[in-house]
Amino acid sequence: MSIHGATQRLETLRNKHGDLKTLIELDNYLQQKLDNPNEDHHYRHMHNLSQILQHHQGLEDIDQDTFQDVMASIEKSSYATRTDKFSKSTKNKYRKTLDYLLKTQSKNWEDYALPGVNIYQKTNDQDTTDKDQLLNPENLNTFLQKAGELSADKQSLRNEAFFYTLWNTAARTGGVLQIRLEDVTVSSEVVEVTVPSHKDSPKRENLPLYFAAPVLKRYINSLPKDQEYLFESREGQRLGYAHLRKKALQTYEETGLDVKFEGQPLHLFRKSFKTYASIMELMPPGELDIWTGHALGATQIKRLYDRRDTETAGRSMRKSLGLETEDRKDWKKVLAPQKCESCGEKNSSHRPSCYSCGGVLKPENLPDQVKVNRGDPEKAELIGKIKSMRKLIKKMDLEEDVIK
Numbered sequence: 001m002s003i004h005g006a007t008q009r010l011e012t013l014r015n016k017h018g019d020l021k022t023l024i025e026l027d028n029y030l031q032q033k034l035d036n037p038n039e040d041h042h043y044r045h046m047h048n049l050s051q052i053l054q055h056h057q058g059l060e061d062i063d064q065d066t067f068q069d070v071m072a073s074i075e076k077s078s079y080a081t082r083t084d085k086f087s088k089s090t091k092n093k094y095r096k097t098l099d100y101l102l103k104t105q106s107k108n109w110e111d112y113a114l115p116g117v118n119i120y121q122k123t124n125d126q127d128t129t130d131k132d133q134l135l136n137p138e139n140l141n142t143f144l145q146k147a148g149e150l151s152a153d154k155q156s157l158r159n160e161a162f163f164y165t166l167w168n169t170a171a172r173t174g175g176v177l178q179i180r181l182e183d184v185t186v187s188s189e190v191v192e193v194t195v196p197s198h199k200d201s202p203k204r205e206n207l208p209l210y211f212a213a214p215v216l217k218r219y220i221n222s223l224p225k226d227q228e229y230l231f232e233s234r235e236g237q238r239l240g241y242a243h244l245r246k247k248a249l250q251t252y253e254e255t256g257l258d259v260k261f262e263g264q265p266l267h268l269f270r271k272s273f274k275t276y277a278s279i280m281e282l283m284p285p286g287e288l289d290i291w292t293g294h295a296l297g298a299t300q301i302k303r304l305y306d307r308r309d310t311e312t313a314g315r316s317m318r319k320s321l322g323l324e325t326e327d328r329k330d331w332k333k334v335l336a337p338q339k340c341e342s343c344g345e346k347n348s349s350h351r352p353s354c355y356s357c358g359g360v361l362k363p364e365n366l367p368d369q370v371k372v373n374r375g376d377p378e379k380a381e382l383i384g385k386i387k388s389m390r391k392l393i394k395k396m397d398l399e400e401d402v403i404k
């Protein structure tokens with residue numbers, strides 16, 4: 001059985017060029033080198049190298065020209081023009097992978113790298129919010145529920161839908177507020193929205209929102225068909241930032257959630273989704289960048305490791321949610337839509353009672369033991385993944401003739 005797509009990824013790799021020896025060598029090297037070879041670092045570097053191998057072949061006994069060519073692809077990628085901390089740290093990790101690659105061949109960074117490029121480059125520390133101070137799934141449910149309670153009747157559904165959409169798109173507030181109703185498509189499992197470009201984020205088309213879908217559907221059904229924007233005020237104006245900011249602050253206050261928003265109560269949703277999607281591996285890191293609008297194709301460079309489109313990111317999301325494959329997962333319970341036992345209506349994760357019939361939704365639909373922000377279950381998952389990757393590589397090693 002496939003575990004978290006690692007099998008497919010390696011399968012793709014094998015079909016593309018069969019340059020697996022390099023990957024196997026890195027795996028062996030990391031097993032010896034890392035204190036704990038089951039660390040997520042291990043998986044990350046394996047993943048990075050497999051990405052690189054999709055674009056560059058013949059990395060065995062690499063020469064300086066080839067190495068610098070690979071480096072240039074990373075340095076010149078859209079990441080290079082960004083000041084964003086996440087992107088810089090991604091590049092740092094790619095450089096570290098390249099350094100490991102050299103080490104497996106007993107080569108030194110100084111002899112091979114592009115002049116003046118250090119393995120590690122300083123990132124902007126300003127944005128390093130502690131993961132534990134972001135909204136985890138339980139916090140999100142609590143927040144949404146309270147936001148609904150604190151809003152006037154007619155606005156509670158809108159506000160719940162807004163905040164859930166803000167989280168699920170990981171867009172900036174300004175971007176979400178510019179979503180037009182005509183750019184929203186409702187289907188059975190997801191609601192697709194197109195977020196217009198905003199600030200330095202590019203337009204992202206048809207993001208399939210799964211978690212926010214039930215509340216969004218219900219909200220959309222309540223709107224006049226000719227409404228222009230998805231989120232409007234009672235007076236029919238595009239909803240304003242200030243109102244939402246105030247609502248968010250009030251909600252944090254009332255729930256007493258221990259989150260850190262540093263004057264940007266709405267930006268926290270974006271960060272929280274990124275962290276959640278990353279920990280849960282809803283999609284590979286590069287695609288998560290696309291989803292959240294980080295990798296701007298501003299410069300036309302052919303070889304970008306993360307030069308993919310929203311469609312790819314959307315497909316990853318669907319896949320990881322089991323919407324496009326048979327591989328269903330059960331980890332998404334905390335935020336998974338809940339089905340009402342009485343009437344069958346789908347409700348968003350945060351609802352204590354059914355939208356449709358008012359029936360109490362079963363408390364076990366909201367398990368309180370799923371912690372995404374700390375520790376063991378995730379680590380166990382990672383360890384399992386690395387183990388299965390390793391097994392697969394061993395197996396492939398045996399069948400190397402077949403691969404070639």
Ligand SMILES: [Zn+2]
Pocket residue numbers: 340341342343344345354355356357358359
């Ligand atoms: Zn019901």
